Amino acid sequence: MQAREPLPQFTGLRGIAALLVLFYHVREPQGVNLHFGLLDPFSKFGWLGVDIFFVLSGFILTYIYGQVFANSFDGHALRSFAVARFARLYPLHFVTLFVMLGVYAIAVQVGVEPRETSGYTWEGVILGLLLVQKWVGVVAPNQSSWSISVELANYLMFPLLVLANPFRSSRYWPAIAIVAGGILLELIAIHPVLRGMVEFVMGSAAYVQSTRFDPRGLSRLAGLIFVLPFVLFYFADREMAGLAAFCFAATMVLLCNADESFTSFRRLCSLKLLVFVGDISYSMYLLQWCVWVGWKHVLAKLPIFAEHPYLMVACAAASLILVSIPSYFIIEVPSRRFLRRALTSRHDVRQVPIHDVTSGR
Numbered sequence: 001m002q003a004r005e006p007l008p009q010f011t012g013l014r015g016i017a018a019l020l021v022l023f024y025h026v027r028e029p030q031g032v033n034l035h036f037g038l039l040d041p042f043s044k045f046g047w048l049g050v051d052i053f054f055v056l057s058g059f060i061l062t063y064i065y066g067q068v069f070a071n072s073f074d075g076h077a078l079r080s081f082a083v084a085r086f087a088r089l090y091p092l093h094f095v096t097l098f099v100m101l102g103v104y105a106i107a108v109q110v111g112v113e114p115r116e117t118s119g120y121t122w123e124g125v126i127l128g129l130l131l132v133q134k135w136v137g138v139v140a141p142n143q144s145s146w147s148i149s150v151e152l153a154n155y156l157m158f159p160l161l162v163l164a165n166p167f168r169s170s171r172y173w174p175a176i177a178i179v180a181g182g183i184l185l186e187l188i189a190i191h192p193v194l195r196g197m198v199e200f201v202m203g204s205a206a207y208v209q210s211t212r213f214d215p216r217g218l219s220r221l222a223g224l225i226f227v228l229p230f231v232l233f234y235f236a237d238r239e240m241a242g243l244a245a246f247c248f249a250a251t252m253v254l255l256c257n258a259d260e261s262f263t264s265f266r267r268l269c270s271l272k273l274l275v276f277v278g279d280i281s282y283s284m285y286l287l288q289w290c291v292w293v294g295w296k297h298v299l300a301k302l303p304i305f306a307e308h309p310y311l312m313v314a315c316a317a318a319s320l321i322l323v324s325i326p327s328y329f330i331i332e333v334p335s336r337r338f339l340r341r342a343l344t345s346r347h348d349v350r351q352v353p354i355h356d357v358t359s360g361r
Contacts (some may be wrong), residue, residue, distance in 0.1 A: 007063070009255050012269035014056055016278030020049035020282045022320065025292055026313040034101060034309060042232035047243050048229060050147050054196045059204025061158055066207070069162040078159060083343040085155045088282075089131070089148050091335035092327065095121030096286045097128055100141035103290065119143060135193055144289040150196035158199060161204060172272045175210035178202050178249045186242030191258040199245045210256035222254035283324035283332060291320045 023045025027034055031064050068077045104120050119128070119139040127133040128140025134149035166173065185195060208295040228246040255266050268274070277284070295316040299305060305312035 007060075007256075008275050009266045009269040010056060010060060011278035012271060012274035013252075013255065013278070014053070014281050015274040015279075016269065017049035017052035018054070018277060018281035020046040020052070020318055021285065022288060023047070024049070025288060026316055032309050034313065041230040042307035044302045045230050045239070047234050051199055051241070051244055052248050053147065054150070054154070054199035055203035055206070055245060055251065057154060058158075058200035058205075059207045059249075059252050060203075062162065062207040063205040065158070066162055069159045080286065080344050081159065082155075083340060087339035087343075092286050092337070093131065093142070093145055093148060094129070094285060095124070095331055096142045096290060097140065097145065099290055101125070103293070137155065137174055142286065142289055144286050146192070147196070150193050153193050154197055154200040157200070158204075159200065162312070171212045174205040174212065177205040178246060180208065181205070181249075182242035182246035184242065185245055186240060195241065199248075202245055202249045203252065206250060206252045207256075210253045213253065214257055219257065219266070220255045220264065222251050225254070225266070226251045226265060277321075280321075280324045280328040287323055287327060288320060290324060292316060295319070304352060313354075 020042055023036075023039075023043045027046070029042050034043075064082060068074070068081065101120070119141045124133065124138055124140050127136065127138045128142070128145060131145070131149045131152045133140045134146045135153065140146070140149075167175065181198050184190070187197055190198065215309065225247050229240070229247050233239055233242070251265075295312065299316075300309075301313055303314075
């Protein structure tokens, strides 16, 4: 199988999503509701970054692996896909789960009673290790891992989705699927796992639509479409899940063939700094709860941070990024390479690319 063309703009988009989630988490240190002026909509609704992850995951996996499962279930390709996804998700998840258990044990030993204890049960640990905790509504020790529990469901669904190929009968079916998915999310209160799966399918449809539609005349609207949910939700003071997912899917269609003008959203997403943040975004996401718990419940009590909460937020964000860099290079990358080499045969390597064009979920 030939290597696919790199898509740095989507790595940068994932970096933006990771920063949005971070922005949301640092909004309320110790019960203080902070405001950030014109950036306040992106802080208040920064959790939409997780929805971006799910839509983006469907888009990128279809781009990389779509042809592998399009005609049949090849056993070698299926196994190689599973190995690649396991190597992507599990090592850092395993480490952060036990880091949180260690933090909890230390806190109890020194007499600090953690406020959040629901994840520190045998049920939470076991289901968290299996990455199925969100399927049954259980909290794991690292609460951030709920979204990769949803992502595991997406991975299990993906080969069946591509094999069924519901978008091939008409050039308009992908667009219809995106609109239908948005309407479904808008009208029905869906379980978080099903919501993530619908968004994943919308992302997959967005990739197929990008191959059938040249959006260059509309590509300059990508940035406006992307920010629309945040601004609209802020002034309406309510979430519209379907609209958000639709806008994110539409943004990805436009980014695929967008122009490279200085003011374009594609150029912004392709900036080396944002691409690097996208590379370390998985570490940022899974380490977020670990780092933020320490800041929110321990360091926030220091007089300087109690008096200057915005300084605390800046320091917490900076420390998370600084911790995520060695996590990416010391844990993520080496463990991913080791597992892929150890668990993938030479024949499997020829079936599924070892290196993702974007290091997405």
